[in-house]
Amino acid sequence: xxxxxxxxxxxxxxxxxxxxxxxxxxxxxxxxxxxxxxxxxxxxxxxxxxxxxxxxxxxxxxxxxxxxxxxxxxxxxxxxxxxxxxxxxxx
Amino acid sequence: xxxxxxxxxxxxxxxxxxxxxxxxxxxxxxxxxxxxxxxxxxxxxxxxxxxxxxxxxxxxxxxxxxxxxxxxxxxxxxxxxxxxxxxxxxxxxxxxxxxxxxxxxxxxxxxxxxxxxxxxxxxxxxxxxxxxxxxxxxxxxxxxx
Numbered sequence: 001x002x003x004x005x006x007x008x009x010x011x012x013x014x015x016x017x018x019x020x021x022x023x024x025x026x027x028x029x030x031x032x033x034x035x036x037x038x039x040x041x042x043x044x045x046x047x048x049x050x051x052x053x054x055x056x057x058x059x060x061x062x063x064x065x066x067x068x069x070x071x072x073x074x075x076x077x078x079x080x081x082x083x084x085x086x087x088x089x090x091x
Numbered sequence: 092x093x094x095x096x097x098x099x100x101x102x103x104x105x106x107x108x109x110x111x112x113x114x115x116x117x118x119x120x121x122x123x124x125x126x127x128x129x130x131x132x133x134x135x136x137x138x139x140x141x142x143x144x145x146x147x148x149x150x151x152x153x154x155x156x157x158x159x160x161x162x163x164x165x166x167x168x169x170x171x172x173x174x175x176x177x178x179x180x181x182x183x184x185x186x187x188x189x190x191x192x193x194x195x196x197x198x199x200x201x202x203x204x205x206x207x208x209x210x211x212x213x214x215x216x217x218x219x220x221x222x223x224x225x226x227x228x229x230x231x232x233x234x235x236x
Contacts, residue, residue: 077225
């Protein structure tokens with residue numbers, strides 16, 4: 001399956017790109033995709049704590065299974081952000 | 092009305108969108124760009140948005156105040172791109188028959204926006220820059236699994 005991965009703010013700057021398409025084995029989860037992104041863009045490993053993931057514009061858990069055509073966004077802390085975020089896992 | 096735009100925000104026009112004969116009070120909050128953070132002089136700011144998701148979440152927040160206070164007259168406008176000091180980055184206008192609900196709902200909307208709506212702010216200083224919310228968290232991103 002193919003997923004379109006979008007990067008924003010500090011993560012976009014660290015990766016040097018705002019968007020990438022990843023080919024992943026069927027049945028891959030969000031956690032698998034994050035691992036692959038960190039492999040391809042090691043600078044993301046120096047990224048931020050509390051990064052969250054959205055799939056098709058909804059916050060999700062890391063265990064969520066991806067599907068062909070999903071849009072996955074890595075979401076670093078928002079401008080007023082803090083620990084009291086409402087949904088989803090942090091990476 | 093929900094609006095994400097690179098253009099300057101007209102707070103009076105946005106406030107007018109919530110006026111109605113049944114309303115006895117209108118509360119408008121303006122977020123403005125500040126010239127200093129932690130005693131460092133800010134030159135300008137850059138806002139970035141995940142537009143599709145941010146619009147969806149702002150609409151959801153408007154729905155939340157409808158459910159909680161019965162308020163339907165709410166407008167939220169957020170600017171992104173480069174903003175100079177003193178410009179308006181956020182306008183939240185709420186109207187209701189009585190003022191207490193309008194004040195409470197307006198504060199709720201602003202607080203919710205800052206929790207998890209995917210809009211980021213970078214402060215640019217004379218000798219550096221920082222994405223707000225990530226300062227002090229530059230340690231490693233743990234590999235999940």
